Amino acid sequence: MRRFFFLLAVVVMFAFNISNIFAAECDRECLIKMADDYLSALVTHTPGNMSFARDARTVENAKQIKPGEGLWKTATAGPTEFKIIVPDTFSQQVGGMVIMQSEGKPAQVGFRLKLSNGKIVEAEHLVSLLRGTEIPDTLKKVRPAIPMEIPYEYADSRGRLIHIAKSYYDAVDLNNGNLAPFADDCDRIENGYRTAPTGGHLGGVGIPGTAPRPAGLLGMVTCRSQINLQNFEYISDIVDRRVEIADTKTGLAIGFSNFRHKMDKKEYRLLNDPGRDKVERKYDPFDMIAMHIYKIWGGEIHQIDTVGVMAPFNTPSGW
Template sequence: MTREWLRQQGDAYLTALLDGSPAAVARDSGARMTENTVAIPFGEGILWRGLTTAPENFRVDVIDPVSNQLVIGGLADVRGRPFLVGIRLRFRNERLIEAEHLLTDLIQPAAWPNLASPRPALGRDVPAELRNDRTELQLIADSYFDALTSEDSGRAPFADDCVRHETGLRTTGNETPPQLLLPQNTPADDRARMQILMDGMSVRSPADQIDSGLFADLQKVWPRRPIVIDEQKGLVACFPLFIQNGDVRASPLVGYPGVDRLPSPLPFSTQWLEIFKIYSGQIHEIEAPVFIPLSYGSGNGWDEGSGL
């Protein structure tokens, strides 16, 4: 299956979603589908029932002719409301065998300028002399999660120009911290601490955030699922499960005045779509179009035993 064929299948799938017509999708009789990690019958769920505008202006495609997979991350409308979505499709013998949907309508107002269109680098081909091979791309993407869970940015090859966006919000390298909405039911002391942490993290580079101890409450990232690899664009789409069990590693926070330790969080997990732009052996862009909160212990809907 070619890149062009996979791209066409992605467009056709979005059209079928808009039409609410699962019968229009050529699929295997055993095709599996999840939406926000829950296995549901093919043709059911929010996107099949409610998609009114497919991702267009803000859309990132990761196309993998080796594994016959396609990922689409972007901004859509569901019954007139904006949603960020991540869609993974996998084919065999030109028939769909897997469909994975992630979606959220939690979008910070400060994110909207970055949701007009993707960063240009995400759509550019990597020149042949700068490309990494498939195995290298997978290992480099995976190393990011090693760094996150060790307070050691040296475990991942960050480029000096690396910037991370998360549901449209630029979370690294800001000249001034973005204005974020915090939950209104958060106690005043917790709100003040959250504001200090968010202000401090948003002006740091991805590497500096890791080394500052900001992620010491992240127990593990597993499964990581760097499973859709686009060698032509230098993109790796991962579907990592972040697990926070309530423990905090013994790493002091550095550079957050008034907050020297992370508090122990109540246990929870989050499921993400993360897209890495990699070339010359380094991570240059990180785009996380969508993540969803989960109850602690929840699995990802695909890997037996995931979640704990």
Template structure:
């Protein structure tokens, strides 16, 4: 064999070896099937994946993120980005004790509603993960950093209705939980509180403020630090409204400016806690179902949030809505084609 033929032979041999190794590595990415090695990801498993992901954010270390799927998709405040990008990843964040986990082993999804300290500032955050065979396939971040200190008292410890297990005998089915959660949105769209499966004592927290069923003499009726006073007619009316029940507030058609609440994305049904995690899109196009001819247009904006419903005995007892992420009218939720109008 001549020298040139010898070199070509070795080149050919090296290429074969490298190609074979690459093929082996590609197929080695997933182990051979074995039922013994496969474990279902239960509620505790999903929560552990969420905790692992959040710990990576707190450490600002992509290297310790739980396994990611090859077709991973991620958004933050509806904008598409990659792991390591965005406010939550690139701004120093610290956890607090306010944590609401909603975990669904059937749909392999888990969400966390929480208060974080982001860049030294209080922020409300919702994170959703979808898991596929042990790997994170979807990541959704929502955050609102405009949190006033007046909201902190209700953002220190979650209400027990959102964190306690419900005995098996008292649990509603998945289908019933889904139906009950949807009645909340149906009632708002229909301007009829009786459509909603509301308990009389139903309470709603919005960005840390109690906005319904306030005890006398009343309190906030909107998610803002401002507390009305009874020294003006407007203040008296606001205090009156704040003391109404969930059903009564909707019956007054105060929310008629909401054109629609769709897509609702009732994504996470936590049977153990009897809570339902949703990621609805509120669409406001400037119209109102109570507007009179010639009235000027109202607000034109969209809003994405996470709303968690606590359901007991077939009724909604608590609604935790946060964070509020406002968008220009026409923009969607980042996940549903053609949403936003």
């Protein structure tokens, strides 16, 4: 009888521990709330309001900081209407992009949180102060299609979302736009500036289930053709690639990386550009620490939002 009660106690304790493990998993709503709470804590400069693991690490603009440093000290106002949150229950991570204030100035902020047993084990900030005091129209409100849920017929699996997001870096790095599945209506905004398409405006909002927006306007350079023109040959390498967050509900995936620019040439050749055969880029070597958010549905990249911060050449990731 004593042996029976001992085994029963072991089973109960095991079940209790297992239930605690599952209870520590953060679901989609929990991750979104964690992100909102974190952003609020940044503004109030109260890292103690968040549950950090004892060995938690925080990296801001590729440099390790402690809670209370960096944006924990400089944040002066919370997110505006521009706020993108991407939860991933599988990896227990949540990331996003917001417009907030740092030292009283508007800033585009990319962030990522990783949880383990309900506690933050990794926090990452990418802070880019906007030029001037005015927020550009592209960063005043999130584009309508970004937060939209993807209809079942057009939805991609988490693994597929991550694979497609990763392919973007190969396409840019190898100067081959065919290596990534860009939609004809692909629209890319970097630090508030629309960098693709160029040469014309795409109408509509690119909503799943509607006809693709036209990309055949005279002089139009798309996300794919821009790469095929060799416009990005001055990018020497893309290192520290990390694509770990994807949300199947909205078709959003997040990638962090470092675009390395050796700048060992001042002229770079272009292909199939009727107006020019080369371009001058007289810059010193530099890195661009970047975060991209991809809107993917139907197996194609439709929209890209990017925040990037310049750094010295060969800057380590901070991790």
